[in-house]
Amino acid sequence: MKFKNYSLIIILLVCLNFISCNEQTANTNKTEQVVVGSEHPKLILTKTGVDNIRKLLGTIPIFDASLQVTKEEVDAEIALGIDIPIPKDFSGGYTHEKHKSNFLILQKAGVLYQILDDEKYAKFVKDMLMQYEAIYKSLPVHPQTRSYARGKLFWQCLNDSNWLVYVSQAYDCIYNYLSKEERDLLENNLFRPFADYISIENPQFYNRVHNHSTWGNSAVGMIALVMDDDDLLQRALYGIKDVGLDPEAKDNDGGFIKDKDGRAGFLANLEEPFSPDGYYTEGPYYQRYAMYPFLIFAEALHNVKPELKIFEHKNGVLLKAVDALLQLSDADGDFFPLNDGQKGMSYFTSAMVSTVNIGYYFGSQNPGLLSIAKKQGQVMLDDSGLAVAIGIKEGKAKPFEKKSVNLTDGPDGKQGGVGVLRHQGLEVVFKYAAQGLSHGHYDKLSFSLYENGDEVIQDYGLARFVNIEQKGGGNYLKENTTWAKQTIAHNTLTLNATSHFEGKYEIGSKHHSNLYFFNFDNPKIQIASAKENNAYPGTEMHRTMAIIKDDNFEKPFVLDIMKIQSNTNNQYDMPYYFLGQVIETNFKYNVTSTLNALGIKNGYQHLYVEGVGQAPEENTKFLWLDKGRFYSLTSVSTPSDELFFTRIGANDPEFNLRREAALMTRRKNTKNTIFVSVIEPHGSYSPVSELALNSKSNIAALKIVLDTEDYTALTITDVKDNTKLFVISNTNASKEAKHTLKINEKNYSWTGSYYYK
Missing domain, CATH: 2.70.98.70 (Beta-galactosidase; Chain A, domain 5)
Structure with a gap:
């Protein structure tokens, strides 16, 4: 009887050990999944940033207010349902404005999923992306023929690039929510063909020095970083090689076409249009427009490829450009209409919210930028926006000095x-x-x-x-x-x-x-x-x-x-x-x-x-x-x-x-x-x-x-x-x-x- 009891104990111990080993294996696998998953989000929001934001929610007024406004906007769009119309209109037309609204909402919904951990936002992003995937390959070139480089969703590749810059951020935010099969479907049928179309199939748009190309380069680079596609990233940074274009030629929109010696791509667009002082040669209206892709891609590069030291490039010209651009605004914040510039464009536009936030977070944390952010009344829902919100809460803001x-x-x-x-x-x-x-x-x-x-x-x-x-x-x-x-x-x-x-x-x-x-x-x-x-x-x-x-x-x-x-x-x-x-x-x-x-x-x-x-x-x-x-x-x-x-x-x-x-x-x-x-x-x-x-x-x-x-x-x-x-x-x-x-x-x-x- 005694022997039997010992035998039973041994059997039980073996079983318990087996169960324990299985549990440890399961926990180890789970830990490995967390490590892999921690790679996303990684572009603009980071895992550390998300953790910090969640801990501070409810205690940072301008961030909380920005989050509430975004939540109300996205919830209203979810209630309306998804609409992916067949493209046909110029700027201002319904299909143009709807696809524009879609990419903005996708980015915001992805951010909400990360911050609020609410699956409905991830599902919304996934469902909309799958509908875009279903139509993209069959889409013809946009029917409006005015542009030198027609897009598919929009009348020009420029707006298609806008779409991909924002949607890359949404994809990054729900990357781990998707199965591998779903990611493969989106990457093979939507994102890579999209990146190829605005670049390889439209070199006259992509391979030049111009704000259009900056958007194109950043779009390809952002999706490359999400997908860990180094070939696409090289294309984003250095342009397309051997495309058969005269390097001294100019297209009908006046941008220089470059195709060799590193004279195309994001880095060329960072080198040539900016002066050492941060002035952008097209003028403040287009500098304001270009600063979003410049800075948002730079932030993504900083987070994913820190070895590039992108914010140090050309003696930190991108961060100098933030101050230069603000100096080119009047007492009310309206940009001086040098060159092609629409009057009334000011630092209250959403692109300048990101400019001020990123400029503060990655720059010298100039307290004058906090005063601009206070006037703007909103921040980005990311690491940089959190830093600005904390700075404002702690009373660090000082008037931005406008000087000669x-x-x-x-x-x-x-x-x-x-x-x-x-x-x-x-x-x-x-x-x-x-x-x-x-x-x-x-x-x-x-x-x-x-x-x-x-x-x-x-x-x-x-x-x-x-x-x-x-x-x-x-x-x-x-x-x-x-x-x-x-x-x-x-x-x-x-x-x-x-x-x-x-x-x-x-x-x-x-x-x-x-x-x-x-x-x-x-x-x-x-x-x-x-x-x-x-x-x-x-x-x-x-x-x-x-x-x-x-x-x-x-x-x-x-x-x-x-x-x-x-x-x-x-x-x-x-x-x-x-x-x-x-x-x-x-x-x-x-x-x-x-x-x-x-x-x-x-x-x-x-x-x-x-x-x-x-x-x-x-x-x-x-x-x-x-x-x-x-x-x-x-x-x-x-x-x-x-x-x-x-x-x-x-x-x-x-x-x-x-x-x-x-x-x-x-x-x-x-x-x-x-x-x-x-x-x-x-x-x-x-x-x-x-x-x-x-x-x-x-x-x-x-x-x-x-x-x-x-x-x-x-x-x-x-x-x-x-x-x-x-x-x-x-x-x-x-x-x-x-x-x-x-x-x-x-x-x-x-x-x-x-x-x-």
């Missing part, structure tokens, strides 16, 4: 640039940049002026109603070429009614203006100066812009000097596109009874002539009112100068252009000359009290007292007979240079590129 900046253009910083002069609410945007690829305008040495976020002297921006289907399918209108890009549409000099570089991209893309100097050392004088030698062969234009705070004036004023040296006699046209209502002039003019266009081409065909006058002998004075503030333009003039009141809108039967006004000075049959003006903000008007304060200019006289090859000097005399002298050295911009100059029998000495006293 000079941002270089070109990959080496030697292709001109943009200067933003700031002082006491005034902002002068001075453009002396390169062409800006296909979105560039023919506007060398142009400028615009803002006060407290309001345009005073405007840049027109683009001619396009983005995503408004009734206006050309939401695409660029022909007036963008015939008007918005032309020189006369800008506040700069036009010679002989012909645009800079004859309005030809192949000429303009070869040249850029050159910085002469900038100086922001004196807080009372913010000044920049640049020269342009190629816009009109044989003619040099030299423009100097300054904001000057003089105690004899109520507010700072703007000094504008445009010096021209030419080999031939020319007709010079200098417009100022003011916003507001005419109050007073010191010259007589005749209002035209019949509206006629100023010319027949180069933008002149779109300008109505509303009034014509002759300039006074010494100064032309023009005063206008806008948004309760008065402005005066005082210009040095000659009796032969013609003055034109013009208004945009001629030869525009579909009313595609805004009906806005300008005062233009025309100087004929002149060789070397100079235009000098002062723009003076002053006073106020209240429609409530009906009281006008300080409604008149404080300038009694503006005179050129010396103009030689080496120096230009002028005097500004106010109504109380105080006179100040301004002198610029035209040939020596050194800060250390010592100058002595006799003007009206009086000697003046100074050190530096200019003198004001």
